[in-house]
Structures are given as C-alpha cells and as structure tokens.
Amino acid sequence: MTILPWTEQYSVDIRKIDNQHKILLDYLNKLYDIILGETENEDIVKIIDDMTIHAISQFRSEEQLMFSTGYPKYSHHKLQHKHLIKQLGDLREKYCSDGSTELVELTNFLKDWLVDHIMGSDKSMGKFLVDYGVY
Numbered sequence: 001m002t003i004l005p006w007t008e009q010y011s012v013d014i015r016k017i018d019n020q021h022k023i024l025l026d027y028l029n030k031l032y033d034i035i036l037g038e039t040e041n042e043d044i045v046k047i048i049d050d051m052t053i054h055a056i057s058q059f060r061s062e063e064q065l066m067f068s069t070g071y072p073k074y075s076h077h078k079l080q081h082k083h084l085i086k087q088l089g090d091l092r093e094k095y096c097s098d099g100s101t102e103l104v105e106l107t108n109f110l111k112d113w114l115v116d117h118i119m120g121s122d123k124s125m126g127k128f129l130v131d132y133g134v135y
C-alpha cells in the first residue's frame with residue numbers, strides 16, 4: 001500500500017526536483033510498508049540512511065539552484081533543509097536505541113514535514129525558478 005503517492009499536486013514545475021521528490025516519497029512508502037507488515041526482512045536502518053543520503057543530495061541541488069538565481073528566501077529554505085537532516089539523524093538514533101514505536105514516529109514526522117515543505121517552500125521556490133527561466 002502506498003501511503004503517500006506522488007501526484008501532480010506536489011509538482012514544483014521543475015522536472016529534476018520533481019523526480020528527486022518522487023524518490024524521497026518512495027523511501028517513505030517503503031518504511032510504511034514495513035510498519036504495515038507488507039514487507040519483511042528489510043534493513044530499516046539502511047533505508048533510513050539511503051533516504052538521508054538522497055535528501056542531502058536533493059537539498060544540495062535545490063540550494064545550488066536557489067543560490068545561482070538569487071532566490072530571496074534562500075537562507076530560510078536552506079535552514080529548513082538543515083533542520084530536517086538534523087531531526088532525521090536524531091530520530092534514527094532514537095529508533096536504533098528504542099525499536100519499532102519510533103519508526104512510526106519517524107515516518108509520520110517525515111510525511112508531515114515533506115508535505116508541508118513541498119507544498120509551501122518548494123512550490124514557492126519552483127515558481128521563482130520557473131519565472132527566472134529554469135526548467
């Protein structure tokens with residue numbers, strides 16, 4: 001079951017960023033499948049780590065685009081990325097020491113964060129970049 005499928009409503013109109021968001025949501029859905037017992041024998045910590053590596057690389061490419069185009073909300077947006085990576089690291093640590101309850105907390109936190117961030121900050125960035133001529 002896909003808890004958070006990527007749909008057009010999440011599009012920021014920049015193909016590269018949309019494709020990266022799709023991968024991020026795939027990781028999240030994979031974690032939900034594990035919680036729901038639909039996937040077994042998965043290395044959960046590895047999925048969290050792979051997802052974190054992907055998020056860092058996605059955030060870096062967004063930040064490069066924002067910086068090179070002089071996006072006015074660059075610093076604030078970059079700070080949101082930094083906080084997410086920090087919180088993800090903290091939750092990973094909690095999960096490693098605590099067990100399955102924390103996986104639910106981690107995935108729910110991520111789901112809320114991603115929807116908020118994509119619908120707010122990333123959409124606003126996407127509009128600026130499209131107006132600037134990025135596609």
Ligand SMILES: [Fe+2]
Nearest residue numbers: 062117121122
């Ligand atoms: Fe972002």
